Amino acid sequence: MIQDVNVKALKKNAFRQSKVRGETASRVRVPGGLVSAKSMARIVEIAEEFGNGEIFLTNRQGVEIPGIRLEDVPKVNALLQQIIEDTQINQEDTAHGYLASGTRNVVACPGKRLCPFGCYDTTAFAQRMDHEIFPNNRHVKVAFTGCSNDCAHVALNDFGIIGMTEPQYDPTRCIGCGQCVNWCQRRSVSALRLVNDKVVRDEDRCIGCGVCVVYCPTRAWTRSPEHYFRLKIMGRTGKQNPRLAEDWLRWVDEDSIVKIVKNTYAFIEEYINPDAPEGKEHIGYIVDRVGFDEFCKWVLKDVELPEKCERATRVYWGGKRYDRENDLR
Amino acid sequence: MGYVLDKEGLNRTLDALSEDFLLYAPVRKVGEGRFTDVDVVRYDFVRSVDDIELDAKSDYSFKEILTPLSQTLFYFTEDEVHEAGGLGAPGSPAGTADDRPVIVFLRACDLHAVRRLDQMYLGNGPTDTFYARIRDRVRFALLGCDHAFASCFCLDMGTNVAPEGWLFSLDRAGEGFACSVADDALAPAFAANAQGEKDVTPAHVTENEVHVRVPSKVPNSIYKDPLWDEYDSRCIECGRCCIVCPTCTCFTMQDVFYTDNGRVGERRRVQASCMIDGYTDVAGGASYRKKAGERMRFKVLHKVWDFRQRFGYDMCVGCGRCDDVCPEYISFAAIVNKLTDACECEEAKDE
Numbered sequence: 001m002i003q004d005v006n007v008k009a010l011k012k013n014a015f016r017q018s019k020v021r022g023e024t025a026s027r028v029r030v031p032g033g034l035v036s037a038k039s040m041a042r043i044v045e046i047a048e049e050f051g052n053g054e055i056f057l058t059n060r061q062g063v064e065i066p067g068i069r070l071e072d073v074p075k076v077n078a079l080l081q082q083i084i085e086d087t088q089i090n091q092e093d094t095a096h097g098y099l100a101s102g103t104r105n106v107v108a109c110p111g112k113r114l115c116p117f118g119c120y121d122t123t124a125f126a127q128r129m130d131h132e133i134f135p136n137n138r139h140v141k142v143a144f145t146g147c148s149n150d151c152a153h154v155a156l157n158d159f160g161i162i163g164m165t166e167p168q169y170d171p172t173r174c175i176g177c178g179q180c181v182n183w184c185q186r187r188s189v190s191a192l193r194l195v196n197d198k199v200v201r202d203e204d205r206c207i208g209c210g211v212c213v214v215y216c217p218t219r220a221w222t223r224s225p226e227h228y229f230r231l232k233i234m235g236r237t238g239k240q241n242p243r244l245a246e247d248w249l250r251w252v253d254e255d256s257i258v259k260i261v262k263n264t265y266a267f268i269e270e271y272i273n274p275d276a277p278e279g280k281e282h283i284g285y286i287v288d289r290v291g292f293d294e295f296c297k298w299v300l301k302d303v304e305l306p307e308k309c310e311r312a313t314r315v316y317w318g319g320k321r322y323d324r325e326n327d328l329r
Numbered sequence: 330m331g332y333v334l335d336k337e338g339l340n341r342t343l344d345a346l347s348e349d350f351l352l353y354a355p356v357r358k359v360g361e362g363r364f365t366d367v368d369v370v371r372y373d374f375v376r377s378v379d380d381i382e383l384d385a386k387s388d389y390s391f392k393e394i395l396t397p398l399s400q401t402l403f404y405f406t407e408d409e410v411h412e413a414g415g416l417g418a419p420g421s422p423a424g425t426a427d428d429r430p431v432i433v434f435l436r437a438c439d440l441h442a443v444r445r446l447d448q449m450y451l452g453n454g455p456t457d458t459f460y461a462r463i464r465d466r467v468r469f470a471l472l473g474c475d476h477a478f479a480s481c482f483c484l485d486m487g488t489n490v491a492p493e494g495w496l497f498s499l500d501r502a503g504e505g506f507a508c509s510v511a512d513d514a515l516a517p518a519f520a521a522n523a524q525g526e527k528d529v530t531p532a533h534v535t536e537n538e539v540h541v542r543v544p545s546k547v548p549n550s551i552y553k554d555p556l557w558d559e560y561d562s563r564c565i566e567c568g569r570c571c572i573v574c575p576t577c578t579c580f581t582m583q584d585v586f587y588t589d590n591g592r593v594g595e596r597r598r599v600q601a602s603c604m605i606d607g608y609t610d611v612a613g614g615a616s617y618r619k620k621a622g623e624r625m626r627f628k629v630l631h632k633v634w635d636f637r638q639r640f641g642y643d644m645c646v647g648c649g650r651c652d653d654v655c656p657e658y659i660s661f662a663a664i665v666n667k668l669t670d671a672c673e674c675e676e677a678k679d680e
Contacts, residue, residue: 112365119365165365173398175599176583178607179567197583197597214363217569217602218398219371219389222361 014098032126033061100135111146118146119163164208174220180212234284243319267298331529354434355387390575437491442575473500473532480649498531557622564621568602570651
């Protein structure tokens, strides 16, 4: 049998090149990490009919169906269509499976839909973001987490979005029990203290996690009607210089974040290393090369940050430079 | 006399009543709940029926008007004391300048709870003048209950039918409302705006899902019964059960000295809870009931035994708010039943 396969096209079609000759794995996209039971059942059907009966759960909340014969790719794509529609992937083509794989699955913790500490609807924001940036071949990683616990590990992404609430304090409902002070210290950042049996919040230290609101027995603490976010940027794993994303904006709004991430694609097109393997380069390396100010110029185009938003004028990252030294100290 | 009113008619009636009264009722506070985008229903001043949450049980009770969460009693300087006026929070409609009486909209169980609060503050030794000052200004309107909520056990506590003492009642009736007016002085305000007159009986609960058996006799040995032990680890001592309870009356005092001038300040009293750490701290640093299980024992016995020993009836009114609010899913109703089982078991042993 002649097997003549365009592997580059295969990869862009969201199939992995397997080390097993003749086989591939289908990478099912699950924006926000929420999949219907029906789609899950279809994934199982594909795995049983065309795969080897096994399913990988990926680190980015997607699903990979291994053991698919390369010649079955069109049939698998046909079956994927219902899942693509069910997960509301933003593409009109209905015959060829996923149209890109570069922009990775948008990750989200369960957020306010499930978690008592979640400060916003992570799933909905992740789905909105996916709709805005996919399909696209550029290698961009975006993740959403409901609060500063960062269960979704957004600090390992190009854009990590952390939910914030601005605690609202009604002293007339406060009995001075001190539970918010205690729990802020035990679970968060010690931003509260009692003065004259009422609570004083250190606004600079407060990270907007909402722990005080959760533990207040009287509703003296409530959440702000507005949902706010902390935007961390340019986190990455990898061989050369893995590093955690750092804070760039805080108390920022949803629309600004969407614009910033969308603007990033033009920045990448302009400055990506033409020799980058498979056209993939972590955005952070581009920022390192062209400078933070240039990055800001591109991604803040037409963005009007709200008055409340605080912005770091310059962001510095840590992380070991393995391309320079590999010593164990 | 009973009246049938449409919404506009009821609102005109409430407008008329507002000339002589402030209105205080359960209000849905959108997004002000514990969790993101979750509402809370708690009491506040209202102007129209649109402001009132008629269908859900209030998470926090009406008692916040009678025993405010935080109440300044008086202000002091070096040689003078000035008693704080008004009721409710500073700046609220019931601030110092406004001395209209307040009509509190509440359900049958809560009106039974008023009797418990009165008992503790007015009929348990000397009158509490700060309580009496507010209480004198408070009247009641009865919200009918055409069904019980999931955690209610009013029937077993004998509080499903309202006692006397309400001025008028309010029930939904189809698209409109039905009011029974017990206070003749208010009848004209209703008559002028009603669609018609009709015999109205406020709805009351006739069936509960939850059933509670209170102990008829509690032996002293229950003090050391292992039934309390599980709460040492299950209970987080947050005291939400007491804060939402319409009959919990405990308070503590805060003497505050203004920071700019350490000899001027105010005395506040704030609600307290026997479940919250520090409640039994005494001079010298000792503390009784250190363990959560011991605190639970104290609270439960107060609600369904000790209060009865002094006043002849139980403190708990079976509203079930404590069960609704507990983050650890500790059910007060379940504890009472466990207590009663343990008491009966002890009694059987003695016989």
